Every structure is written in C-alpha cells, then in structure tokens.
Amino acid sequence: MSKEHEVRRVGIVGYGHLGQYLVQRILKEGSLHHLELAFVWNRHLEKMEGTVPEHLQLQDLSEFDKRQADLVVEVAHPSIIRDHGTAFLSSANFMVGSPTALADHPTEKKLREASSQSGKTLYIPSGALWGGEDIQKMADRGTLKALKITMTKHPDSFKLEGALVERNEAARTKRLILYEGAVRRLCPLAPNNVNTMAAASMAAHTLGFDGVVGVLIADPSLPDWHLVDIEVTGPTNEQSGNTFTVKTSRQNPARPNSVTGTATFDSFWSSLLMCSGHGGRVYLC
Template sequence: MRIGIIGRGAIGTGLIDRILTTDGLDLSFVLTRRPATTAERSPEASVTHLTDDLLATTDLVIEAAHPDVVARHGARILEHADLMVVSAGGLVDDARREQLVATARRHGRRIILPYGALAGLDALAGRSHTWRSASITFVKPPQAFDPPPADRRSASVLYDGPVRGVAAKYPRNVNAMVTFALATTGLDDTRAVLISDPARTDASLEFEATGEDGGTLRVAKHQPMIGVSGSEMPDAIAHSLMRCAGGGVGLWFG
C-alpha cells in the first residue's frame, strides 16, 4: 500500500516513521508548506504541491494538517485514492460531506475517520446500531485550546450545545466530538460540552450513547496533552492506519 501524508506535525511525523519501518507500506509523498530538510525522515518524498500524477500512484492519503485541507483537496484525492481524515471538522459542512461521499462512491473510494482520541469507535459505528441520544464532554487545560479561552484563570464552560456549533468555534479541538456525532445521532442532535479548567494538566473525554433498545454505552478516558491533542494521538492514528492496511476500519463513508 502506497500512502501519502498531508502535514508533518507530530501526527504526520509519527505516521512517516511507522510507514518507513513497516513491511507492505510505502511512503508515496509528504505534502507540506515548505521543502523538507535533510535532517527530516525521507525528505525525498516531500512535496509542496499535490498533482494528479502523484495521486495516481497512491492508495491512501492521510490528512493530518487542518480541516481546510479536506475542502481544498478532498474531492481530487478521492478520484484516485482513499482519504483518511484526521481533522474531522473538515466534514462538518453537510453539502461538502455529501459531495465528497458522492465522489468517493463514484470512484470506488472511501472516506475514513480514524480512532484518534475516540475510544470505542467500533461499538459506536457498528452498522447494526441505531442511537437515540448521544452526548460528549471534553475537559482540557486552557493552554490546550486554539483559540485560547478569554479567561484562563478560572474553570468555565466554553460551549454547551450541538456538535455542529462547537466545531465552528474550535475546529482544531473537537475532532473526537465530530467523529462521535457522525457515528451516533448526527451533528445537530449530539450534545457537546467543552470545558476549560486551569487546574487540569491532562484532558478528560467522556461520552454516553443510548440505543433505541435502551442499551447504553459509556466511555471515560484521561490523557496528557501535547499541544491541542492528547498524547496518544500519533499512536492512535498509526493504529488506525495499520487496521486500514489490514482491511479493517472504524467509521467510513463511501
């Protein structure tokens, strides 16, 4: 499987290392805003422009940069390759998402949302489940938000409402919330609560989903933060890549 990476941050760098050390995986390209240096892993694969010729020799492209990448490049990528979207906020716009899904189906491709911070995605995304209600709460220290909260000295609820609204306000902070909503009751019917707490040095994520049969799934997790993401994110995305390469994925469209 030939894999292209968009973004060379912590997640992108971790994926490059995994691809270069795994039999059966080849690095097709790394799209960045600047040329790679000789000190970086596999600088010869670095490109600053995405071309159809490059995509034609790629099986899977992993977006690990920003939600805007999905809007700019998503449709063209799906004409040639599967697309794994790390920045799930890029799929919040319904018209854009429907257009991308239609493109994926037309070309026999898939849009894949990786596990990331969302433990339990397999159970949420099971095609046999119908969810009646869903809510998700994220508590993080103020320095882990982009943009940062106006008041960094006291705990405060930054948002309480539908996931669609919090994705517009904090597009780089709520990928797990968007993935959770798309896997359960949708962006408008899934409740999101985002809390800034200066007393915290880690982050906590809790969700609850109730099925039509009354069954309930609850998950709670804590993890240290690296920038705006949890410390487990690079490994979690790499795990999703390995599952995808083996034929298994969590939440996908197409």
C-alpha cells in the first residue's frame, strides 16, 4: 500500500456536538478516506453509550498512546491542550480544535517546541476563518500590517467568563459590543467562542495574539446566525498612497443557542482530512 493510502488512526478527544459529528463521519466514511478510529475520549463516559463501540471508548486520557493514534483531534476544552498537548505531540500529530488555549504564551511555546522535537505537526483548523491561508502568506512575506476580526452572535450563543458575563446580559434587548482589543486578552474570557480569532492570530504570526484586534458583539436579532467580518490591511504604495485592504463577511447559519455554526462542522472535517505529512511545525489546515 502506498504511503498516501496508509490507514491513519484518529483519536477524538471530546464528544460534544463537534466530536459526535467527527466520530460518526469516521465510522461511516473512514474507509473511503483511509481513516479509522483509534479511540474516543470524553470527560463523561456515559455520553458515548449506544453511539461509540465500547472497545473504542478511552477511559483514561493519559493512556492515549496505547491506542497508537497517528492523529489526535481535540474538540473538548482549552484545558486539554494545556494539560495533554505536549504528550499528544510526543507520538502523534495533533489538531487543536480549541486554539484559544494558545493565547497562553507558555502553552504555545511548549507545543511549538514539542512539535519541532518530535517531528509531529501541530495542526490549527481554520474553522470559521475565511482566507486564513492568504493571511498566513502575507505574514510570511512580511506584508501583513493589520488584522481585525469582528464576530457577532446572539447572546445565548456565548459562553463567557469574567466581566463579559454581566455585559452580555445587558445585550438581551439591544446590540452591544462586548469587547474590542487584543485577541490575547479576549481568549480567556470567551474560550469557546473566539477560536476563529485564535486561528487567525496563529496564521498572522507577525502580529500574533497581541497584534490581532478582536471585536465581540452580542446581537439579540440574530437567533440563528453567526457573523464573522475580517479586515486585512497590507502595505501602502509609496507612489499612489493607496493601501492594500481586503474585507470579507461570512454569514454562518447556526442552531439557536449553538456555539458552533453549521458550516464549521464541514470545515473541521475537511481540516481533519488534510492532517498528514507536514512535519514538525505549526500548520494551518
């Protein structure tokens, strides 16, 4: 069997809506893509009863390496990345579904080092980020000057921490800007909601979490939509004085109260299929 057709064993960490979606697609379509499940882990094992074969249920996450996964996919919580990320990278490629964890500088540094040392890839899925590869190319060339991402959702679609909780309550009757500033400070306040901003901060590596601007807006008139607006600023032409800019607006249908928009599920599946053969580095997929 040629290397590109070798079966890749995938471990899924987390069994919420996104984890369930990925598990069921692998169970149904894995053979078409040369994938098979190595294990599924969830903090509450009973959630997997009846849908995940018992022999695939992993009870102790610290024993993941016994399942010999080629790729570990985290779709659980940023704390998983902080606590287990370097261990995952010691023996498998690792796709980070909660890149807000990387806003913690020591965590990002440890995972980059672990990837380089093991030769395994730290994959960052694009999720709801539109144009991430173009942003990364501009950063690579040194032409990315500014990046601003505005995410707008219904107040019930947010899972917030700290001061943003009370501010979000005030948005029940009117559109309200919850936060505007560096993405690094926002990630711990909205760890489940701003993974798109975190992925953009990794792609825009010359700006990073401190240089990328995030704007979080609660809008009670949007019960079943997630909006993502991206503004990219490039270099200014010395002769004309004109500045390179790109603006995109993504309207992602979403179930009421849902953290993740509908189209993001398919995006994650496409990212998973790309996770092979990129070596010891960080790779946007």
